[in-house]
Amino acid sequence: MEKDEFFLKRIRELANLSYQRDIVTFSDFLNLNEQNMVNSLKSQLPGIVMESSGGYDNAERQMVAFHPDALAFTWEYPIDCLKIEPKAIKFSEDLTHRDYLGALLNLGVDRNVLGDILVQKNAAWFFSSNKMTDFFLKNMCRVRHTNILISKIENPDEFPRPELEAVSGTCASVRLDALIALAFKSSRSSMVPFIEGGHVFVNGKLITSNGYEPKDGDIISVRGKGRFIFDGVSHQTKKGRCSVRILRYI
Template sequence: MQKEEQLLEKHFIDLSRQAYHRNIITYSDFLNLNEQNILHSIPKDRLYTGLIVFGGYDFAERQMAAFIPDALSLRDIKDSDIFQSEISVLHISPLNKKYSEALSHRDYLGSILNLGIERGMIGDILITDSEAIVFVKMQMQEFLTENITRIRHTSVLATIDELTDFHYSPRYEEIKGTVASVRLDSLLSVAFSSSRSKLSGLIEGGKVFVNGRLITSNAYQVKEHDIISVRGMGKFEFIETLAFTKKKRIYVLIHKYV
């Protein structure tokens, strides 16, 4: 493990320790997939508390971690309620849609980071037809609403929505196919319409994550409703096994997010 990874692991353990001794919930910044993998790789006996991750909506890629003492019984509380005090939903829309540009994820992220904001303060950025939805740490919401006034050449307005009032269902393409087994490389082949041999290099090269955990084995057995993220290619959910063909191949259903 590299020094930066060791420091991050120590930071997570410290957050868990603080939560335990103070009997409060502590939170991390937004974590990328590599950082989430480090978090999930910590043995449970080294943490002092329970742990959940959430990014503002189901299937978010960038997520925050909440370290929850056992004394706080939160089993029946929704993730959005646990993170309500930590995550804000920022809406960025053009002041005049008629004269607005077609803005990309990079445009929005670049404008935010150019304000001096650290990447860990920002979660996913969702682009819709009329606006961008940006998940941010609540401590940054006032600064961002006051200072985001232009993206490239487009004048914009930034407003805040409460996390508990926000509802979003990601768009997806439904894909069906057959595999010999529910190995990771086989499901990637179905999702991205490519051969297993071409995709195996992505797995072995450390570019594939299952539920935020780095997986480097092509033969890894995927379970129903696992979320698979591939750097540079996108992500999909293995929904279910539908049936078996006469040749004993497995008919599977996948939702590929677009």
């Protein structure tokens, strides 16, 4: 509880600083739970606009920007995208998200300066606070036993696109527990503890009701499991069940 109170105090300080000095202030990268706490403060911060970004569309870890509602100048998030690739593909290992994250944290940095890490074959991209870019460029040289090259991506068109896997199935109704069970190939009853335990977020908002009905396009995140996009109901079966489609982040 003390940790949460300290976090919310820091968020209020950033918002007040923005209002008093007529500037844009930024949080660190926030996880889903922290984003949910920030959103709960909106009504307590009149005159301040809160926006968020993780450097690319639908990022999970996001940085929140605070600015006065009548701000008269343009601004950008202090976020850079860096690419990691092996020096020699022939001698590279099959590296995972955990491997890349571990290599970054082993440099002695805090998790809050890092956004999402997107892993594809023989490469990974990660988003970071731009104040850390030079540090990573100079000090990141190996992931596990693989020697790597690291570079800053200047052109947004070269930013990575998350890979999605289409999953289809049927459920009695479009409920949160049913969709999560379908996405992660589990039973509805096994998903209930995740929902009631505060591990499920819809578009960054904490949801604790098993019967919550997501809307088309909602992004559903389950801590410890992954996330997916609810792509809607295609039709009803002869038995009255809903045929649904989801897009799961790989």
